[in-house]
Amino acid sequence: MRLSIRHITRYRFDEPVRGIVQSQKLWPASCDNQRILSWEVTSHGGQTGAEFTDGAGDVIRLATWRGPLTELTVEVTGEVETTDLFGVLRGHRERVPPSAYLRDTRQVEADAALKALSAVALKGMEGASALDRAHALSRAVSGAIAYKPGETKPHTTASEALSGGVGVCQDHAHALISIAHVAEMPARYVTGYLQASEDGFPHEASHAWAEIWVPELGWVGFDAANECCPDERYVRLGSGYDALDAAPIRGLVQGAAPEEHLEVEVMVNAVQSGQQQQQ
Amino acid sequence: MSATKPAIFNEMLNGEQVRSAYQNLEKWYRSMPAELRSLKQSEAEALFRRVGITFAVYGEGGDPERLIPFDMFPRVMTAEEWRKLDRGVRQRAAALNAFLADVYDRREIIRAGKIPEHLVTNNEAFEKAAIGFRPPRGVFSHIVGVDLVRTGPDQFYVLEDNCRTPSGVSYMLQNREIMMRMFPQLFMESRIRPVDGYAGLLKKTLASVAPQKCQGEPNIVILTPGHFNSAYYEHSFLADLMGVELVEGQDLFVEGDFVWMKTTEGPKKVDVIYRRIDDAFIDPLCFRPDSMLGVPGLMSVYRSGGVTICSAPGAGVADDKAIYTFVPEMIRFYLGEEPILENVPTWQCAKPDDCKYVLENLSELVVKEVHGSGGYGMLVGPKSDKSTIESFAAKIRKNPDNYIAQPTLALSACPTFVEEGIAPRHVDLRPYCLVGETIELVPGGLTRVALTEGSLVVNSSQGGGVKDTWVLAE
């Protein structure tokens, strides 16, 4: 499937700021699941700089703005040809050993409830394959946390989301990573885009899910929020321990930071064959 | 001099006989009247205070600018003893760096089954952000402090390695400076190898790892957490000796492909950062987001080759106490050599058999936290009462992975000034090995001394003192 993506992030500040530094993880890597046909990231008014590919295969680039500044916009546009590989990440070039993703961070650290959720999900599955176990964990998270926007915050932890019983894709991903770690399965946070659903309702187009390491297959994606594995509607952007580590944009205001207003706009559309990319 | 227990190696005495390395010093001590000694002692203290060499002790309150007690009685190594240490420490520093370059790249030592994978990749100090990047010359740890103890004429053991930012070298240099100033005669009578080349060597080492993008003379800076840090004196002292800027995070910023420092003439590019800040704090956009000490964006510039960070982020995984056990293996694996310096036998409480042994023999052992430092969170079995041992045992049972144990070594003792004259006190030694284009160390190091009779804890944060350390010329 051919997907066209437009992702705009706009920051506004109540007071002018002295400057901004951003670390951007906004470039999807080509692999068997996705072929990047075109991709462009524009940091309007900013200066781009140091760029590298990290051990997980994600391109990271620095962007800076010198103030005084009250607004800034980062715009991402591109086209990707995707293939449904049933959630299995294939042909992705990376060097981080899976065992490095057993580490807990503040947001995925398991409390008693998460440990129990993990244990219950895997009850009676001692002999089951890693893949089946991973599916069971994902189902457990889908069942335990209802999808409901606006109830949780960016810094909400997996245990907070579980005890509230509601959350968004970030919370599902955190909870799944957490209970996978409890089961000693490497798991990580993945950011990306998801094509709008059939009815045209944008279902968290700027999306996140989890990947669990399955020794026979490699990394396999699980979208507990949508109760499925990533297919051709998904574009994979980058990964990390948790939402903070994987964030497409990590930024910092220099000096005193005034009130900040963030607006994110994402459009993911299927491009019909023969239709040209609009630019 | 008070009687010494026979098991303890006295570095000055061989029975009643004064070892040849100490003969000058023994004469010096004998000929020094008590009044002169106390006069000199207060002179030394005044000198330390005047140069401002002080040490803030963690969490103890009181005078934040406390002096580390300086003992005027030097510790002496013969040329022959030093030859072995020199080779052994350099060998170790080479192996530790080879290990770091390997675990962030091909991980051959893990594939070869020499070190369990989880000890490395699941280690707190293992940085995912360092994977797949080879720093200039492949060096991760540019200053390796190796803590050594001695138990006999030829027995030296490595107690631990310090691959991040070992401190204390300023004391090595100042102790010598002050001894030379107070007792020039001593230095005329003995042939003592100088240590004052350290700063030049350090600068050369740092310059040798400048990034490829750097043209001409590299701009080197020392990055300090600030003047409230307990080691600030050392940071400024080293910056001064090397003639480089001492910067705080707020003095630096990233833009384009480089790191810049804010000067009165505008931004100036920085090529090499000798940082005295932990990994977690150096870049809030990569590590702890709440850090005010670091430079946002620094890691991006580092990984794209715009700046060198010394020690490299992630270097800490090599000096972890759980990894320590494997250093002899590293030496064999990477260098194809036999270790020149021995490790202290170590029990890993993470291993059930080891843990059982440790719990059964706590009163004989020294138990340390895997990630601890500064002498905190440790149990010295033979010096502890029953209830302390029992409560420590509970801690080990609760989290065995967090502890390792070692036998209580009969640390060597050196003559040390006490009220009534001199008496043997336990010492250790930390030489500083510099790794860049070459691997070198100056002949000497920091000798720490446990000033309390019988005590084995030499940490300055626990009331230890320091001595000038002499290496005799051939």
Add this chain to the structure above:
Amino acid sequence: MLSRTAEHLYWMARYIERAETTARLLEVGARNALLPNATGGYRNDWEAVLLAKGTLEPFVEKYTDINQRNIETWLFFDSDNPSSVYSCLSAARENARVVRTALTAPVWDAINGAFQELQQLHRTERSKLMVTDLCEWTLRACQLIRGAFTSTQLRNDGYDFSGIGTTIERADNTARLIDVKYYVLLPSVNYVGSGLDQSQWALLLQSMTAQRAFNWSYQGEVTAAKIAHLLILNHRFPRSLRACVQWYCEHLDNLAESYQTATAAQEVAHKLLDDLRAATVEEIFEEGLHEFLARFMSRNAEVATTVQEVYLSGMPA
């Protein structure tokens, strides 16, 4: 040089100068207290001294009773008073400690030595300390530091930033000292310029170690006009306003030369110098001494702000 280093050097110099001024004021106050007043008792000008330092309010809050002993403590030892000798020298040393690498060993020795001695004094029983000794000690310590600085520091930009700090602070302090004498101490504005109260004039000169300078520079009787000329317009007297301004202009010119670019800082400083060169004592008295001094202090502060913006804040726009 690092902007932060320059900033620390600048403030180190300002605090040393400020410590010295506090000591000078304390000495003036103590001597004043020895003088009989018109009604036969002893004068009590302490309030004025505190006013001059802008610390009357916090003092009264802490001590309630304005007596000499309390004031001595407040002005010399009290760390609650930001302009006490103790506070100033501690702050100077703290600034110096941060930029140890930018100071020569003798300068650091002098600053750190002064601080150690001060702590010794702090521990000494107060009845064993004479206020004049304390003041003399301070002047000596400050002069030792500056002497070490002048004779050992490299003449680089750091030297200039420190020099700018010293002279901006000194200009401000001299203006304040004159102001307190002329405006606060005299009971009525009618006395201004009347030539009365010779002893107070002598004290003002004394507080700036200026009696001899006065005698060398002026003939005949001591008049307000002559003293005002010495302290404001005489470029030969090192504490006069004009000398201070001229001095920092030279430092700023050095910076412009070594950085090969002049800035707003040079501009405002030279404008102030030009105006002082053109001024006469008559015009000053005509405008009103207090008004003139207030205007000077605000322009001097503007120079300080501009230096801060241009050089010390790190990132010129």
